[in-house]
Amino acid sequence: MASAYVPGLKVSRNTIIEKVRRLPMKGEVLVGEGDKVTAETVVAKAEMPGMVRNVKVHAILGCAEDEIVSKMIVKEGDEVEKGDIIARSSSFFGLLKSACKANCSGTIDFISPKTGNVGIRQASKPVTVTSYIDGTVGKVIPEEGVIVRTTGCLVQGIFGVGKERIAEVKVLCKKPDEVLTGDLITEECGGKIVVGGAGITFDAIKKGIACGIAGMVSGAITDSDIAEYLGYEIGVAITGEEDIPFTLIITEGFGSIPMNDRAFELLTSLDGKRVSMSGATQIRAGVIRPEIIRAEENSAAAESEEEASTGTLEAGTRVRIIREPYFGMRGTVADLPAEAVVVESGAKVRVSAVKIESGEIVTVPRANLELMF
Numbered sequence: 185m186a187s188a189y190v191p192g193l194k195v196s197r198n199t200i201i202e203k204v205r206r207l208p209m210k211g212e213v214l215v216g217e218g219d220k221v222t223a224e225t226v227v228a229k230a231e232m233p234g235m236v237r238n239v240k241v242h243a244i245l246g247c248a249e250d251e252i253v254s255k256m257i258v259k260e261g262d263e264v265e266k267g268d269i270i271a272r273s274s275s276f277f278g279l280l281k282s283a284c285k286a287n288c289s290g291t292i293d294f295i296s297p298k299t300g301n302v303g304i305r306q307a308s309k310p311v312t313v314t315s316y317i318d319g320t321v322g323k324v325i326p327e328e329g330v331i332v333r334t335t336g337c338l339v340q341g342i343f344g345v346g347k348e349r350i351a352e353v354k355v356l357c358k359k360p361d362e363v364l365t366g367d368l369i370t371e372e373c374g375g376k377i378v379v380g381g382a383g384i385t386f387d388a389i390k391k392g393i394a395c396g397i398a399g400m401v402s403g404a405i406t407d408s409d410i411a412e413y414l415g416y417e418i419g420v421a422i423t424g425e426e427d428i429p430f431t432l433i434i435t436e437g438f439g440s441i442p443m444n445d446r447a448f449e450l451l452t453s454l455d456g457k458r459v460s461m462s463g464a465t466q467i468r469a470g471v472i473r474p475e476i477i478r479a480e481e482n483s484a485a486a487e488s489e490e491e492a493s494t495g496t497l498e499a500g501t502r503v504r505i506i507r508e509p510y511f512g513m514r515g516t517v518a519d520l521p522a523e524a525v526v527v528e529s530g531a532k533v534r535v536s537a538v539k540i541e542s543g544e545i546v547t548v549p550r551a552n553l554e555l556m557f
Contacts, residue, residue, distance in 0.1 A: 193340040193435075193473065193504075193554060195446045197453075201338055201477060202322065205313050206329035208232075217324050221315040221332060223350045223460050223479075228313045228329045234306030237288050242300025244284040245273040249300030255284075256302070262292045270302060316348055317460045318479035337454060337478040339435070339447050341401070342506065344463030344474025345414065345423045346431025349377065351398035353476075355455045357381035360448035363440065364402050366391040373397050377431075377461055377476070379451045383440040389413050392430055399431040399461045401451065401476065403443035404512065410438075422472065424464025431463040433474040437504070437512010454478050467506055497550065503538060507552035515540035520550075 211230025215221060241252045255271040264270060264286040271284040286304055293303040319334030354376040356368040364380025366387030374395045380388070380402035386409045392400055411417050414426060435447050443451075459478045466472040497503070501517045519537040525547070526532050533549045540546060 193342065194338055195340065195444070195450060196338050197450060198335060198480070199338050201317065201319075201334050201336060201479070203316055203319075203332050204325075204329065205315060205332055206325065207311060207313055209311070210327045211311070213324055213326065213328070213330060215321050215324070215330060217321050219321045220319075221321060222318050223315055223458075225315045226312045227315050227321070227332070230311045231308040232311050234290060234308050236293050236303045236305045237290075239270065239284065239287055239302045239304060240300065241271050241284045241302050245271060245282050247273055247300075250297040252300050252302070253295060253297050256295060258292050260292050260295055263290070264292065264304065265289045316350075316462075317477055334477075334479040336480040337450060337459075337476075339401075339450055339476045340473040341433040341435045341465075341475065342437060342473075342504070342512065343423075344431065344433040344465045345410070345418070345426045346399070346428050346463035347425060349398045349431050349461045350458065351375060351377045351461070352456060352458050353377050353379060353451065353454045355379040355452050360403065360445060361442040364388045364400070369395055369397070371395055377401065377459065379448075379455075380443075381448065382442040384409065386412065397430050399433070399463075401433045401435065401461075403434070403436040404439050404441040405432070405434055406440075407438050422464065422466040424462060424472075424474075426463070431461055433461065433463055433476065436514075439512065441512060441514075451476065497536065497553065497555065501555065503536075503553045503555060505538065505540075505546075505548055505552055506554055507549075510538075510540065510546055510548065513540045515546075518545055 205227055207228050207230045209230050211228055213228045215227050242249045245255055255273050258270045266286055266289045268286045269283045270286050274281045288304055288306055290304040290306040293305040295302050313329055315332050317332055317334050319332045321330050322333035323331040354373055356378050357380045360381045362381035363383045365385050369391040375398055377399035378397055382403045384402045384405045435443050457478055459476050461476050463474045464472050465474050499517050505513045515538040517536055518539045524532045525535045535547050536550050537545050538548050
């Protein structure tokens with residue numbers, strides 16, 4: 185019987201979790217291997233160099249480029265405030281005077297007699313990285329960051345947007361096939377991660393913004409509603425850095441799809457508990473899944489209960505399609521043809537025949553499938 189190995193979303197009550205926490209540049213690691221950390225612990229920091237703004241001194245003073253050095257009243261390395269005079273010139277026996285002022289606060293980075301410009305480097309900005317999850321520092325990456333290790337609950341979604349959040353869970357729907365509507369969101373949801381069922385109304389999104397929720401999790405959402413929430417059509421690039429009021433995670437797909445029972449039951453069990461949440465998503469190479477994590481260190485149990493994130497794809501396997509035009513649809517593998525097939529894009533790939541829930545059998549590249557555990 186034909187078979188293949190494909191990834192699947194992970195929904196586990198007790199699994200081993202490792203998160204790499206790395207600075208975007210060289211910096212200083214603030215913790216050591218074996219240290220206990222909380223989600224808010226700053227584990228590494230660095231200084232982001234400020235931007236350099238040019239001042240066209242030669243043009244402002246009306247002199248030649250190579251004359252600016254003699255006109256400067258500051259030197260490289262000097263600190264200046266916006267509006268400070270940095271160069272002066274006079275003409276007609278001192279009767280006409282002109283001055284050049286700093287266009288920002290910072291440090292004189294360079295004085296160029298070739299261009300006639302002066303560069304002012306603005307103040308550097310601190311960059312910090314937190315642990316994101318409660319746990320233990322398993323490894324230090326010198327000058328870059330750490331790997332934090334813990335055990336606990338993990339629920340991965342199929343799609344998400346928004347930055348990392350640390351907040352308490354509040355389950356608003358009683359069943360996985362219920363829709364999260366605006367009337368379910370109240371002021372007491374403020375600062376919390378609310379959990380719905382089969383879908384989200386746009387009224388719920390607006391109510392969530394008004395109440396100041398930290399995050400929202402549901403089975404599905406319409407593509408038009410997520411575009412309206414973001415203010416633009418979502419592309420294929422990695423998500424997770426959107427400047428939006430709350431982080432959003434979808435576990436099943438677009439439209440109205442009940443959340444799978446295992447994910448709903450696990451999230452329900454986390455009601456009232458603090459979790460870590462990230463909307464970062466990348467479906468192509470270097471897969472990143474949006475996630476909800478509840479750290480509960482109990483490694484002995486996790487070792488025995490950890491579930492594999494890959495498995496065998498064969499006839500009868502339950503799968504979910506993760507690419508258009510069938511994105512989010514669930515079904516069962518009907519056949520795995522041995523020969524590669526030329527698909528609509530022109531690529532020759534291995535495919536799977538999938539019987540989706542409507543009863544229709546569709547042909548899907550195997551790379552566009554994930555297992556449903």
